[in-house]
Amino acid sequence: MPDLCYDCVVIYFQSLTRDELADLLLPFSARPRDRHVDADGTPLVELNDAPSLPEIKRARMRAKQIYHWVYQRFVTDWDQMTDLNKEVRGWLKENVEIFRLSERHAQQATDGTHKFLWNLPDHKTIESVIIPAALQEKDKMENDGKVFRGRPSEEELDSQHWSRLTACISSQVGCAMACKFCLTGIQGLDRSLAVHEIVTQVFELRKQAPITNIVFMGMGEPLHNVDNVIKACKILLDEDGMNFSKRKVTVSTSGLVPAIEQLGQSVDVSLAISLNATTDEVRSKIMPVNKKWNIEKLMETCRNYPLGSHRRITFEYVLLKDVNDTMEDAARLLKLVRGIPNKINLIPFNEHSGSEFLRPSDETVRKFQRYLVDRGLTATVRISRGQDILAACGQLRSIFGTARGSDRHKDWAGLKGMAGTS
Ligand code: SF4
CATH class of the missing domain: 3.20.20.70 (Aldolase class I)
Structure with a gap:
């Protein structure tokens, strides 16, 4: 799990390997009862919480879905990625930019x-x-x-x-x-x-x-x-x-x-x-x-x-x-x-x-x-x-x-x- 800074500058999607993207998505893979949410609704993960195998698998699956949307279907609007839940899309919109030249x-x-x-x-x-x-x-x-x-x-x-x-x-x-x-x-x-x-x-x-x-x-x-x-x-x-x-x-x-x-x-x-x-x-x-x-x-x-x-x-x-x-x-x-x-x-x-x-x-x-x-x-x-x-x-x-x-x-x-x- 990398150090996450949800308040910091935009992350460019194209700078992320699929594994790095999966790491970023881990907080959304925790089961609801294990989640910690800050005042803005941003999910947090305790640094000492080792993610479970199913959580890692879910995050990897999401990263794979997103890679498909962007690199294989050329979709650059998070809202169009309909197989992602609203929460994930909302976080991506706020924090990750699909860079364009x-x-x-x-x-x-x-x-x-x-x-x-x-x-x-x-x-x-x-x-x-x-x-x-x-x-x-x-x-x-x-x-x-x-x-x-x-x-x-x-x-x-x-x-x-x-x-x-x-x-x-x-x-x-x-x-x-x-x-x-x-x-x-x-x-x-x-x-x-x-x-x-x-x-x-x-x-x-x-x-x-x-x-x-x-x-x-x-x-x-x-x-x-x-x-x-x-x-x-x-x-x-x-x-x-x-x-x-x-x-x-x-x-x-x-x-x-x-x-x-x-x-x-x-x-x-x-x-x-x-x-x-x-x-x-x-x-x-x-x-x-x-x-x-x-x-x-x-x-x-x-x-x-x-x-x-x-x-x-x-x-x-x-x-x-x-x-x-x-x-x-x-x-x-x-x-x-x-x-x-x-x-x-x-x-x-x-x-x-x-x-x-x-x-x-x-x-x-x-x-x-x-x-x-x-x-x-x-x-x-x-x-x-x-x-x-x-x-x-x-x-x-x-x-x-x-x-x-x-x-x-x-x-x-x-x-x-x-x-x-x-
Ligand atoms: S100067 Fe030209 S040929 Fe030499 S390394 Fe740079 S780009 Fe390549």
Whole structure:
């Protein structure tokens, strides 16, 4: 039984695991003759009163009902939850708020990608993206000789025959990691998101579309906000809530070694490492985090990561022309991932005006991929989606009310951007 403060500030529903919600509801599960009620009718539980098993079961059942209402039926009005008694609904109304993100702007790209800019209560903004993947594209990437053949045709993209809908969500406002190829990195870190702000992005997107996958690859380094990301993952995986499969929730990191270990010990989700270079010299130049945790340390952590059976770590590799796209890089990459169940996700850089980096040619991408595939690796090329609305990988950033970058870009539709991964 947690310490309860019925007079204190609002509790956000989306910050509660189902067990925490059940704990809060315990006082309503006591049999009437055991209840203690204060002057306002608020039920109290003596701290020394150990709840009985039936009381715990009743509270759990209620928490499950509420999780169903909110996360599976998208009901956000306590009064509509008709299988809860009046007393419980009254208490929830007073004390627990179902958090909503207000949409500041939404855009749709020609390839079906949707980008959303959300207002936060403190007037900061974050972005989330829905990325559709067509069956044809999947076939093209994964089954058709396993080698990149270029972007799918307009007809293919028009088919609307999606194999999956991925929600790419943010974990911070801005990012402190300062990866050189990433638009979010330029912005700097403003603040980390609270659990309810992370979970609610998925809630809002799922209300609009049958999201099948979640990737923490929007704004921010998820593992720089590791406690909140772990808790958010637990809520997203809850079978009585949004019920995402652990295989379909992916946390991507630039390589915060201690937090990778913490993630692995705390929650079973998929892990992606934004690697992007095969030597410390290059990686430290484009990803400052490498100066603290170098490639050797990072790969050792990956080797020890507690992976479930048939699970693999995804290594993301943004291909930058003449920086990390040589055959020597491909050979070193092959060596680095040896002994780690892996798949490689190659991401040709999304160019933008003003960036010091260029996208390699399709031929170079093909050769790099072919080298890895021919040596037995699973190496796919990510077709960046939503480039015309700056929703492609690493192109997200909060453009209003942020520490840096707020003055320079006030025109959402007119932005031109760049690429990154985690
Ligand atoms: S690539 Fe990821 S970790 Fe690096 S700056 Fe961008 S958002 Fe941050």
